[in-house]
Amino acid sequence: MHKKDQPLIFELSKKGRTGYSLTELDVPEVDLSTLAPEGFIRSSAPELPEVAELDIMRHYTALSKRNHGVDSGFYPLGSCTMKYNPKVNEAVARYAGFAHIHPLQEASSVQGALELMYDLQEHLVEITGMDEVTLQPAAGAHGEWTGLMMIRAFHEANGDLNRTKVIVPDSAHGTNPASATVAGFETITVKSNEDGLVDLDDLKRVVGDDTAALMLTNPNTLGLFEENILEMAAIIHGAGGKLYYDGANLNAVLSKARPGDMGFDVVHLNLHKTFTGPHGGGGPGSGPVGVKADLIPFLPKPVLVKNGDQFEFEYNRPQSIGRVKPYYGNFGINVRAYTYIRSMGPDGLKAVSENAVINANYMMRRLAPHFDLPFDRHCKHEFVLSGKRQKKLGVRTLDIAKRLLDFGYHPPTIYFPLNVEECMMIEPTETESKETLDSFIEAMIQIAKEVEETPEVVQEAPHTTIIGRLDETKAARQPILRYQKKEAVEV
Amino acid sequence: MNHRYLPMTEQDQKEMLQAIGVQAVDELFSDIPEKVRFQGELAIKPAKSESALTRELMQLAAKNADTKQYISFLGAGVYDHYMPTIVDHVISRSEFYTAYTPYQPEISQGELQAIFEFQTMICELTGMDVANSSMYDGGTSFAEAAMLAAGQTRRKKVLVSEAVHPESRAVLETYAAGQHIEVVTVPQTNGITDLTVLKGLLSDDVAAVMVQYPNFFGQIERLDEIEALAHDVKSMFVVSSNPLALGALTPPGDFGADIVVGDAQPFGIPQGYGGPHCGYFAVTKKLMRKVPGRLVGETTDDEGQRGYVLTLQAREQHIRRDKATSNICSNQALNALAASVAMTALGKKGITEIARQNFQKAHYAKQQLKAAGFEVIQHGYTFNEFVIKLNKPIKEMNELLLEQGIIGGYDLGRDYEELSQHMLIAVTEQRTKEDIDTLVKELSEHA
Numbered sequence: 049m050h051k052k053d054q055p056l057i058f059e060l061s062k063k064g065r066t067g068y069s070l071t072e073l074d075v076p077e078v079d080l081s082t083l084a085p086e087g088f089i090r091s092s093a094p095e096l097p098e099v100a101e102l103d104i105m106r107h108y109t110a111l112s113k114r115n116h117g118v119d120s121g122f123y124p125l126g127s128c129t130m131k132y133n134p135k136v137n138e139a140v141a142r143y144a145g146f147a148h149i150h151p152l153q154e155a156s157s158v159q160g161a162l163e164l165m166y167d168l169q170e171h172l173v174e175i176t177g178m179d180e181v182t183l184q185p186a187a188g189a190h191g192e193w194t195g196l197m198m199i200r201a202f203h204e205a206n207g208d209l210n211r212t213k214v215i216v217p218d219s220a221h222g223t224n225p226a227s228a229t230v231a232g233f234e235t236i237t238v239k240s241n242e243d244g245l246v247d248l249d250d251l252k253r254v255v256g257d258d259t260a261a262l263m264l265t266n267p268n269t270l271g272l273f274e275e276n277i278l279e280m281a282a283i284i285h286g287a288g289g290k291l292y293y294d295g296a297n298l299n300a301v302l303s304k305a306r307p308g309d310m311g312f313d314v315v316h317l318n319l320h321k322t323f324t325g326p327h328g329g330g331g332p333g334s335g336p337v338g339v340k341a342d343l344i345p346f347l348p349k350p351v352l353v354k355n356g357d358q359f360e361f362e363y364n365r366p367q368s369i370g371r372v373k374p375y376y377g378n379f380g381i382n383v384r385a386y387t388y389i390r391s392m393g394p395d396g397l398k399a400v401s402e403n404a405v406i407n408a409n410y411m412m413r414r415l416a417p418h419f420d421l422p423f424d425r426h427c428k429h430e431f432v433l434s435g436k437r438q439k440k441l442g443v444r445t446l447d448i449a450k451r452l453l454d455f456g457y458h459p460p461t462i463y464f465p466l467n468v469e470e471c472m473m474i475e476p477t478e479t480e481s482k483e484t485l486d487s488f489i490e491a492m493i494q495i496a497k498e499v500e501e502t503p504e505v506v507q508e509a510p511h512t513t514i515i516g517r518l519d520e521t522k523a524a525r526q527p528i529l530r531y532q533k534k535e536a537v538e539v
Numbered sequence: 540m541n542h543r544y545l546p547m548t549e550q551d552q553k554e555m556l557q558a559i560g561v562q563a564v565d566e567l568f569s570d571i572p573e574k575v576r577f578q579g580e581l582a583i584k585p586a587k588s589e590s591a592l593t594r595e596l597m598q599l600a601a602k603n604a605d606t607k608q609y610i611s612f613l614g615a616g617v618y619d620h621y622m623p624t625i626v627d628h629v630i631s632r633s634e635f636y637t638a639y640t641p642y643q644p645e646i647s648q649g650e651l652q653a654i655f656e657f658q659t660m661i662c663e664l665t666g667m668d669v670a671n672s673s674m675y676d677g678g679t680s681f682a683e684a685a686m687l688a689a690g691q692t693r694r695k696k697v698l699v700s701e702a703v704h705p706e707s708r709a710v711l712e713t714y715a716a717g718q719h720i721e722v723v724t725v726p727q728t729n730g731i732t733d734l735t736v737l738k739g740l741l742s743d744d745v746a747a748v749m750v751q752y753p754n755f756f757g758q759i760e761r762l763d764e765i766e767a768l769a770h771d772v773k774s775m776f777v778v779s780s781n782p783l784a785l786g787a788l789t790p791p792g793d794f795g796a797d798i799v800v801g802d803a804q805p806f807g808i809p810q811g812y813g814g815p816h817c818g819y820f821a822v823t824k825k826l827m828r829k830v831p832g833r834l835v836g837e838t839t840d841d842e843g844q845r846g847y848v849l850t851l852q853a854r855e856q857h858i859r860r861d862k863a864t865s866n867i868c869s870n871q872a873l874n875a876l877a878a879s880v881a882m883t884a885l886g887k888k889g890i891t892e893i894a895r896q897n898f899q900k901a902h903y904a905k906q907q908l909k910a911a912g913f914e915v916i917q918h919g920y921t922f923n924e925f926v927i928k929l930n931k932p933i934k935e936m937n938e939l940l941l942e943q944g945i946i947g948g949y950d951l952g953r954d955y956e957e958l959s960q961h962m963l964i965a966v967t968e969q970r971t972k973e974d975i976d977t978l979v980k981e982l983s984e985h986a
């Protein structure tokens with residue numbers, strides 16, 4: 049193990065060094081203290097690091113080497129669709145005409161940007177089978193909240209004021225209930241059945257005239273298609289509720305099944321997942337929302353419209369829920385997603401889902417003999433395994449995940465969804481080759497063998513990373529959330 | 540199908556289907572009910588080759604008037620600032636941009652450490668104890684501050700200055716509707732929060748007093764006086780702040796702010812037609828466990844070596860679900876990294892210098908416009924923006940300026956009825972004396 053601490057940038061700082069280049073002030077200067085009220089000019093400069101340019105580059109290069117991305121190696125993090133991030137997207141997003149335009153410029157001076165946004169919306173309308181799309185939300189969770197606010201406004205407009213509850217399956221992602229709360233709803237959980245699908249009887253039990261919506265991921269977070277979707281839609285619509293589609297898993301069904309055709313009223317997409325906006329180490333994303341016709345009046349404003357051959361924003365939308373984000377969404381991510389969709393075309397997108405699903409099923413079948421497979425049926429773009437068998441031998445799923453690090457892989461999502469014990473959720477994506485999948489499968493099989501023969505090797509993993517298992521309890525008990533200069537060290 | 544992003548060959552497919560035990564791909568989709576199975580082909584544009592597509596998109600980009608070609612005096616929350624070249628080099632390292640949230644700290648130390656450094660820099664600038672790892676943008680961060688304050692004080696009303704960015708206030712209104720929080724607007728007079736009215740509105744049911752510093756009109760709000768008023772009724776004091784201005788201005792933390800929010804876009808993040816930018820969220824130690832979003836903390840590994848992890852996660856949606864402090868999951872990590880690199884490049888000396896230049900250049904522009912006979916509206920102190928009154932619609936003036944290669948200032952009439960024909964002009968360090976003189980000349984010619 050090559051353990052080496054990378055100093056904090058503050059620890060590399062030396063008084064008097066600079067890393068910037070500014071033009072000399074070329075206007076007559078006045079005393080700064082005359083430009084602000086007394087006491088409003090800082091008495092001491094903020095302690096930003098003082099480092100020369102090369103050392104800044106070396107610092108961040110060193111940090112980048114301590115990070116695993118999709119370009120570094122396989123990253124089967126379930127629910128996150130860690131597919132290849134095309135480089136051409138990055139180039140296009142950096143064109144001056146896209147990167148260096150101001151959101152408050154007159155619409156006539158940014159027609160190219162508006163045309164791209166408009167065409168992206170049209171593409172997403174067709175891909176999802178919805179009637180209209182807004183690009184304003186910044187990420188999936190933001191889209192969820194936006195969609196729920198629209199559903200709320202819809203019910204209120206109908207004088208239907210008692211619809212205070214949002215139904216969420218027990219397998220749902222944490223943002224679903226959290227978004228429901230932020231939108232002012234109460235969350236009701238519906239159970240999954242032994243097939244990993246929403247239990248229809250339980251759904252009938254919890255639905256009622258207080259139901260605002262059901263939030264559903266389809267395929268669900270177990271990677272299974274909710275095949276009773278039409279019955280579920282009938283139950284919810286029959287009770288006067290709306291059907292919300294969490295689009296995190298759309299990668300499985302592009303050109304195979306559209307949320308709009310399944311009966312969904314609102315859908316959000318994660319352009320940073322399905323449509324390759326990179327994940328950026330945690331963001332930025334983009335979470336467009338599509339709606340059916342009856343919800344169009346409630347879309348966030350402004351709404352992009354086309355008048356003749358001119359694109360412009362329409363603000364006069366009396367029933368709109370209002371703004372959900374300053375300006376018009378994460379445009380730079382939308383440019384990347386648009387570039388991707390245009391690179392793939394209809395055949396390409398169809399092949400994306402087919403290959404993603406083949407890859408996942410192939411891995412599932414090959415790993416099934418070595419781990420517990422809670423749901424033995426075709427999966428879609430991802431699947432879950434359970435580490436129950438290994439746990440009986442004293443090795444937890446967390447240990448298996450850590451052991452995978454030694455093989456150079458990012459582990460799957462673990463302990464989610466919550467309704468599978470010792471869960472491992474594996475999403476290979478379509479951009480991975482069979483050779484990559486085979487190597488990963490071999491590693492998993494070897495780990496399963498180690499669990500039986502030399503469990504300590506797994507329990508004590510990782511063995512080859514630049515740092516060992518970190519003490520998370522300590523981090524939470526005595527939080528250190530920023531660097532503090534150690535006074536004693538100062539000379 | 541052959542595509543450069545799809546490595547599966549026909550042979551691969553055959554072998555894999557065989558291993559799965561199916562004859563054809565379609566069998567894997569047989570669980571999709573016939574009635575909802577999509578038949579046929581998506582009616583979207585056919586695929587284009589890399590060269591053909593980049594040619595098309597380059598032409599589309601060229602239809603936009605960008606600030607590389609035009610001289611911009613447009614700010615209003617998004618600014619054209621110095622972007623150190625190294626920023627794009629760092630964020631183009633794909634170990635950073637192709638990773639996701641650092642769930643596995645052993646192979647994500649780079650991202651975690653970079654965020655820890657970002658948190659520290661935001662604390663330094665704002666004068667606060669704790670900063671999170673980023674929010675979507677300044678506007679949603681502002682709205683989250685109101686929700687935190689309402690939750691913490693168990694009060695359901697916030698007072699918001701009319702001199703806060705109109706789009707941040709609009710976002711707040713939407714969030715507040717969801718949370719049943721009442722938003723009361725405190726009017727501005729001459730471009731600054733009217734403290735007399737504020738005094739009259741304060742009572743012990745107010746969760747937060749929310750202002751912007753420098754405010755939307757560029758003016759420096761009296762944080763000292765507002766703090767006293769807010770805390771007098773045990774309300775939270777929330778300040779939205781341009782972090783670059785804090786290179787020269789006394790930080791809100793020093794004035795007793797409880798929550799400081801804003802957008803780090805001025806640090807190395809392109810205007811990008813409004814996003815992605817980078818919200819920040821900073822609080823006092825007391826509110827540490829109420830912060831929305833991710834926090835990175837320092838700890839040690841099993842051998843005592845220093846390392847970094849995501850921490851205090853019991854606040855977050857993946858643990859607390861409907862009881863979480865916020866629903867945010869993905870944030871703006873890559874832009875937080877960009878801002879960190881820009882802040883590092885500026886450093887202690889550069890941040891002071893760049894803030895000073897913004898002050899001085901805007902002051903010079905103001906003086907020149909006054910000398911040319913323009914009515915400069917406010918009499919208070921301003922940072923890098925100020926308001927002038929023209930004798931024609933701003934839209935019309937901006938069209939004339941655009942012909943001269945200038946992107947004019949913001950049309951305040953779009954948000955403030957009484958301020959039609961008023962232009963908000965931003966002058967950053969990027970504008971030279973010559974740029975400013977040209978603006979004054981063009982405005983005079985068309986006045």
Ligand SMILES: Cc1ncc(COP(=O)(O)O)c(C=O)c1O
Pocket residue numbers: 127128187188189190221223224265269294296297318333335867868869
């Ligand atoms: C199923 C599911 N829903 C919602 C989300 C939230 O999306 P985002 O992180 O873009 O807010 C995620 C992603 O983490 C997810 O996997």
